[in-house]
Amino acid sequence: MTxxxxxxxxxxxRSRRLADQLVRVAEAATTPYLPSxxxxxxxPLRSGADLRGRIESVHPETxxxxxxxxxxxxxxxxxxxxxxxxxxIDVDGVRQWRAYSLTHGPRRDGRISITVKAVPDGLVSNxxxxxxxxxxxxxLEQAAGEFVLPPAGGKFLMVTAGSGITPVIGMLxxxxxxxxxxxxxxxxxxxxxxxxxxxxxxxxxxxxIRDLEALDAAGVIRLVARYDDEHGVLDVDHLTDLVPDLAExxxxxxxxxxxxxxxxxxxxxxxxxxxTEQFRTARVEPGDGGTVTFSSGTTLDLxxxxxxxDAAEDAGMLMPSGxxxxxxxxxxxxxxxxxxxxxxxxxxxxxxxxxTGDIKVQxxxxxxxxxxxxxx
Amino acid sequence: MTTIQKKAVLGQTSPIAHxxxxxxxxxxxxxxxxxxxxxxxxxASDAAYIRRVIDTQRxxxxxxRAVLLFSAxxxxxxxxxxxxxxxxxxxNMEIGHNILHGQWDWMxxxxxxxxxxxxxxxxxxxxxxxxxxxxxxxxxNVIGKDNDLGYGIMRVDEDQxxxxxxxxxxxxxxxxxxxxxxxxxxxxxxxxSVIKKKQTKDPDFRRRAKQVLGKIRKQATxxxxxxxxxxxxxxSFLPTLAANFTANVVRNLWSNSVILCGHFxxxxxxxxxxxxxxxxxGEWYVRQMLGSxxxxxxxxxxxxxxxxxxxxxxHLFPDLPSNRYAEIAPKVKALFDKYDLTYCARPMVPQxxxxxxxxxRLSLPNGWLATTNTKNAPQQLAVLYKMATxxxxxxxxxxxxxxxxxxxxx
Numbered sequence: 001m002t003x004x005x006x007x008x009x010x011x012x013x014r015s016r017r018l019a020d021q022l023v024r025v026a027e028a029a030t031t032p033y034l035p036s037x038x039x040x041x042x043x044p045l046r047s048g049a050d051l052r053g054r055i056e057s058v059h060p061e062t063x064x065x066x067x068x069x070x071x072x073x074x075x076x077x078x079x080x081x082x083x084x085x086x087x088x089i090d091v092d093g094v095r096q097w098r099a100y101s102l103t104h105g106p107r108r109d110g111r112i113s114i115t116v117k118a119v120p121d122g123l124v125s126n127x128x129x130x131x132x133x134x135x136x137x138x139x140l141e142q143a144a145g146e147f148v149l150p151p152a153g154g155k156f157l158m159v160t161a162g163s164g165i166t167p168v169i170g171m172l173x174x175x176x177x178x179x180x181x182x183x184x185x186x187x188x189x190x191x192x193x194x195x196x197x198x199x200x201x202x203x204x205x206x207x208x209i210r211d212l213e214a215l216d217a218a219g220v221i222r223l224v225a226r227y228d229d230e231h232g233v234l235d236v237d238h239l240t241d242l243v244p245d246l247a248e249x250x251x252x253x254x255x256x257x258x259x260x261x262x263x264x265x266x267x268x269x270x271x272x273x274x275x276t277e278q279f280r281t282a283r284v285e286p287g288d289g290g291t292v293t294f295s296s297g298t299t300l301d302l303x304x305x306x307x308x309x310d311a312a313e314d315a316g317m318l319m320p321s322g323x324x325x326x327x328x329x330x331x332x333x334x335x336x337x338x339x340x341x342x343x344x345x346x347x348x349x350x351x352x353x354x355x356t357g358d359i360k361v362q363x364x365x366x367x368x369x370x371x372x373x374x375x376x
Numbered sequence: 377m378t379t380i381q382k383k384a385v386l387g388q389t390s391p392i393a394h395x396x397x398x399x400x401x402x403x404x405x406x407x408x409x410x411x412x413x414x415x416x417x418x419x420a421s422d423a424a425y426i427r428r429v430i431d432t433q434r435x436x437x438x439x440x441r442a443v444l445l446f447s448a449x450x451x452x453x454x455x456x457x458x459x460x461x462x463x464x465x466x467x468n469m470e471i472g473h474n475i476l477h478g479q480w481d482w483m484x485x486x487x488x489x490x491x492x493x494x495x496x497x498x499x500x501x502x503x504x505x506x507x508x509x510x511x512x513x514x515x516x517n518v519i520g521k522d523n524d525l526g527y528g529i530m531r532v533d534e535d536q537x538x539x540x541x542x543x544x545x546x547x548x549x550x551x552x553x554x555x556x557x558x559x560x561x562x563x564x565x566x567x568x569s570v571i572k573k574k575q576t577k578d579p580d581f582r583r584r585a586k587q588v589l590g591k592i593r594k595q596a597t598x599x600x601x602x603x604x605x606x607x608x609x610x611x612s613f614l615p616t617l618a619a620n621f622t623a624n625v626v627r628n629l630w631s632n633s634v635i636l637c638g639h640f641x642x643x644x645x646x647x648x649x650x651x652x653x654x655x656x657x658g659e660w661y662v663r664q665m666l667g668s669x670x671x672x673x674x675x676x677x678x679x680x681x682x683x684x685x686x687x688x689x690x691h692l693f694p695d696l697p698s699n700r701y702a703e704i705a706p707k708v709k710a711l712f713d714k715y716d717l718t719y720c721a722r723p724m725v726p727q728x729x730x731x732x733x734x735x736x737r738l739s740l741p742n743g744w745l746a747t748t749n750t751k752n753a754p755q756q757l758a759v760l761y762k763m764a765t766x767x768x769x770x771x772x773x774x775x776x777x778x779x780x781x782x783x784x785x786x
Contacts (some may be wrong), residue, residue, distance in 0.1 A: 029441075029602045031594045032494035033434075037487075041434055093423030243747040325660070327694045328509035329478035329490045345412055359484060360491055 045075035045135055053087075054137045056111060058128075065117040065163070065207045066129045069101060072112055072140060079112070079143030081105045084277075086354070087114065088139030091127045095139070097355050098124045101167035101254075101277075102143060105174025117163035117207055124355075147252065147277040149175075153191025155248050157264060159239075161199040161255030162207075167207045167277055168196065168254060176220045178211070183218035194221045195243055199255070202229045234259075236266045244283035247272065254278070268354045286339035286348045286369040295336075295375045302368040307343060309363035312376075319363065319376070326365035334358035338372025378521060378534055380666070391645060391718060392667060403665075403715060404658030409694050410707050414700045423483050425699045428469055429679075437463035445607050447615035460623035462680075465630055467496045469682025474698045476505055481695075499561040500591045503584060507564040513694050517639060517667035518647045524639065531738045533646060538741045540764040545731075545739035556628035561588050597770070598660040599624065630680070633646065633728050634671070638687040641669045641730040643720045644756065645743040665712065670705075670721035677724065678702060688719065741775050743782030 026035040036049060039119075044052050050189035053070040060066045070087075079102050080084070088097045100114035107113075118129040149156065149171050158168045175189040200206035209225065216223035224242045226234050240246050247270070253263050254277040267274040294317070302311050309331055312319050322330020326344060336358055339350040343365050351359045351372075358375060383390045392400075440459030443570040447453040472495030474480070480488050494501050507523070515521035519533055530549060531542045552559045562568070565588055570581050599620035607616040645666040652663070671677065678685045678701075684703035689708055696704075712719040717723035722730065737745045741763055759778070763771050 025602065026401070028594070028597055029606070031598050032496060032591075038434055038438060041431060041438075088486075090420070090423060090483070092419040093483055094422075322510040323514040325514065325657075327513050328505070329481065329695070330506065330510050332478075332481075332491060344408070345415070347415070356484065360481065360489070 003088065010341070013139075025183055026279060040284055041242065045071070045073040049073060049075070051075055051140045051142065053112070053138050053140045053239075055134050055138060057134050057286055058132055059080075061115060061207045062117075062127075062205060064129060065115060065343050066132075067113050067115045067127055068132060069111050069113045070138065070140075071110070074152050076110075076112070076140070077142050078106055080148045081171040082148040083143040083145040083170075084147075084167060085112070085114070085143045086141040087137070089124065089127065089132070091123055095357075096124045097139075097357055103166050103170045103172055103173070105177075115163070115166045115169070115207060119163075145277065147254065147275060149192065149252075152187070153189075153193075154250060155193045155245070156195070157243055157246060157249040157251045158194060158196045159199075159251060159253040159255070160196065161259050162201075164255035164259075164277070165198060165206075165208050165212075166254075169211060170254070172196075172215055172221065173211070176215055176218070179212065183215060183220055185218075185220050189220070195224065195249065196221055197224045197226065197239070197242055199226045199234050199259070200228070202227050204249075210216070236262045245337045251275070252277075286350065288340065288341075288369065290330075290338070290368040290370040290372060292338075292368050293371070293373045304341065304354035304367050304369065305343070306367055308368060308374070309342065312363070317376075321364060328360065331364045332360040332362055334375040335361045336373040339369040340372060341369040342366055378653075379646045379648045380626065381651050382535065387437075391426055392662060393717060395662070399715060400658040400662055401656065402658075404656070404661050406711055407692055407708075408662050410704050410711075411696065414693075414696050414704060418482065418697060418700075422697045422699060423480075423485075426471075426475075426480050426483075426488060426697070429466065433466040433471060436460075436466070439482075441603060444603065444612070444616045444619050446610050446612060447607060447619050448610055448612040449556055453615050453619055457622050457626075460619065461626040461630075462717065464496060464623050464627040465680055468627055469634070469684065470679055470698060471495075471682075472497065472501075473682045473684070476501055476574065477509060477694050479695055479697045496595070497560070498557040498592050499564045499587070500587050503564040503588070504560065509694070516664055516691060517645065517651070518649055518652055518663075520608055520649050521652075524635075529568065530735070532640075534738070534742050538763075538771070542739050543764060546736050549732075549735050553629050553632035554625055556632040557624065558592070561592065564588075567587075591728040612678075633680045633724075633731075634684050635722070635736075636731040637671050637727040638668060638684055640734060641720060641722070641727050642734055642760050643718060644669050644728075661692060662717075663687070665708075665717060666718070667691065670719070671724050671727050672721050675702075685724075688721075741778055743778035743780075746782040747778060747785060 021034070027037075030038060039046065040049060043049070045054060051073050053072040053076075055068055056071050057069045058066050059069070073111050081102070081104075084099045084101045086097055086099045088095055090096070100116055102112055103115045104113050116125050116128045118126045120145070145167070147167050160168050161296070172194070175192055175194075177186070196212060198209075198212060200209070203209060203225075206225070206227070207220055207316060212221075212223050212225070215221045226242075247303055250273050251263070251267060252275045257278060260276045260278055264274060264276070289302050292300045292302050292311075294300075294312070296317070298312070298315060298317055300311055302308065309319055309321055309324070313321075320331050320333065322328035324331075326342075335349065335351040337351050337353050339348050340361050341348055348369055349359055349361055349366070350356070363374075378388065380392065384498050395403075436459050440456045440463055443452050443459065444456035447456055472493065475488060475493045476490050476495070478490040486492060490505070498503075512522055512524040516524075519535075529552070530545050531538065545730055565584055570576055570578070573685075600617055603620060604613045604617040607613055635651040647663055647667070648696050652659075655663070665688060668691045669688040670688050671681060673685060683698035683701045684690060686698075686705055689696075689705055690698070692708065693704075709719050740760070744756065744760060759774055763774050766774070
């Protein structure tokens with residue numbers, strides 16, 4: 001005799017089936033749109049929606065930096081101090097994505113914040129610092145990044161430059177909360193021995209310098225501030241003069257590429273460990289023509305006057321195409337990285353991984369403007 | 377109408393005879409400058425515009441569908457049907473048509489992008505984009521190339537031979553208008569020519585046909601099953617079904633009328649296939665200028681036509697955001713005046729009437745309508761009867777006679 005094991009008909013399985021059926025009915029009632037397209041009209045931050053946030057307030061930090069406090073959507077999974085998040089915001093009507101460090105540890109009110117320094121020609125940073133208004137809906141991704149402190153503690157050196165302080169300030173605020181009674185040092189932070197070498201153009205241009213000074217005054221960190229106008233530009237070879245026990249410390253650095261490269265060379269030579277964080281990838285200025293790499297493996301050297309579509313077809317590639325005059329959008333394919341030039345009016349479109357996302361470009365009227373990677 | 381190229385041969389005035397090659401290239405340069413001006417300050421307020429329209433449309437749709445849950449109550453039926461018709465028209469025209477043109481791709485919003493958008497119509501967006509954006513917008517008003525001219529089922533030009541079947545054209549045209557979304561789907565599928573060429577077994581056609589049927593099934597399930605079923609508790613199954621059918625027909629009639637106005641009124645020019653060989657950008661622009669007609673009217677009318685009331689501007693710059701057509705229209709009109717070209721614009725009613733007049737005129741033999749008045753109507757009807765029932769030779773002889781009488785009368 002054989003017995004068949006019936007799966008227990010539990011209430012939860014039944015209700016799940018019912019929920020699935022309800023979702024199918026809702027989808028049938030809203031096709032070709034999704035029920036969520038309608039729910040987004042009223043509750044964009046609800047659980048189950050694409051992750052978004054709403055700007056609640058903008059606090060100026062210096063003349064050209066501000067902290068943006070955001071209420072994240074219900075599905076925000078939290079973060080570890082030092083992590084960053086990618087935020088998508090519409091600037092002049094165009095969606096732009098950037099990564100910024102979260103500048104608070106997890107907050108009791110569930111809000112998150114980023115501190116942004118407006119960089120010259122920085123489209124998004126200038127918008128966030130000077131134009132962003134409370135109430136604006138922004139698009140978010142979950143926090144990410146390996147630039148975090150081991151919870152067990154240890155001896156650390158943090159080298160930060162300019163807005164590179166932002167992930168570090170998030171870590172420090174979490175370790176040493178600032179209250180009305182002054183800076184606290186909870187037991188979980190007892191074993192964190194931290195030196196911060198902070199580099200900035202000048203004292204007034206230094207974001208969070210007051211926070212750093214307060215932490216230093218409270219004795220929970222040692223701050224070595226270096227201002228270009230006072231001390232000259234920092235030479236990493238002299239780091240041991242500033243931090244004599246450098247060799248015992250684990251270094252975390254965040255700042256511009258030049259500093260990080262110098263530090264990497266220095267630490268490499270000295271056999272020291274280094275964790276770095278850099279947000280902005282080095283950009284290539286748009287040129288005239290360039291090497292176009294396709295995901296399929298084909299690589300073409302193109303001049304600045306031949307449409308990518310024509311060149312790819314001449315090379316035997318099968319390309320989507322349409323009117324061949326820039327009106328039908330039948331030939332658009334994603335530009336991963338690099339710049340293309342619109343042959344009709346010279347307009348440059350640049351895709352930067354992590355910032356613009358893939359940009360769908362019309363290959364029939366765009367020519368290469370520098371090296372590009374096209375997803376086709 | 378007669379193609380621009382034939383007009384020149386027949387000794388009629390070609391509307392572009394006075395333009396030199398240099399003039400035509402200059403027109404292209406000036407139009408490029410108008411386009412560039414809009415691109416240069418396209419930005420946040422434009423993005424806010426399309427989001428506002430989408431937001432409004434969705435709220436009207438939700439509201440109307442909610443009201444229709446009680447559609448057994450006549451005022452609710454009227455309100456809900458009117459709201460749903462408006463919402464479907466907005467979805468089809470100002471939102472769907474224009475997003476699928478890529479007018480809003482520059483926002484880089486993955487939810488409002490020509491490559492991801494789908495609309496509340498029988499024709500799948502992907503297929504419509506091919507037949508509309510690629511074929512119609514590239515080959516606008518070129519006889520034999522632009523199937524939007526009569527959708528391959530109508531006689532749209534005097535040069536096409538008249539046959540007795542042409543007499544049924546107004547009826548076909550009306551039926552097509554009522555079921556326009558299915559007409560478009562069949563047309564995007566190139567159903568007519570596929571059947572004619574016996575290519576119904578072609579795998580690509582099969583794939584596309586499956587796609588269309590799937591879309592139609594989903595659309596019909598929504599409007600004729602799910603929403604009526606949701607109305608059962610108030611006893612409104614049939615009223616809701618009728619309301620949804622009515623809204624679809626209203627949308628069909630409206631969009632068909634707007635589209636007829638775009639390229640079919642009297643005064644819009646057509647072109648020979650040969651004339652576009654080696655066409656320059658300037659010549660392409662001129663063809664768009666003369667091949668399209670506008671509808672003049674209020675801001676509300678422009679919104680409800682998806683700004684296809686600015687058909688001329690739309691055909692010149694199909695990828696500019698539709699909310700900008702009104703502002704560039706005076707500049708485009710000034711260019712027409714400068715080069716002594718006719719900017720074909722009339723209010724909605726005369727424009728629709730003009731298009732239908734042409735449908736009827738071309739359903740009859742050339743010259744018949746022009747030579748018929750109340751006095752000679754019986755004799756003329758007898759001629760028409762003879763032509764409709766006679767053989768090809770009879771048709772040719774009587775047709776020639778009518779044409780020469782019409783020329784003499786003119």
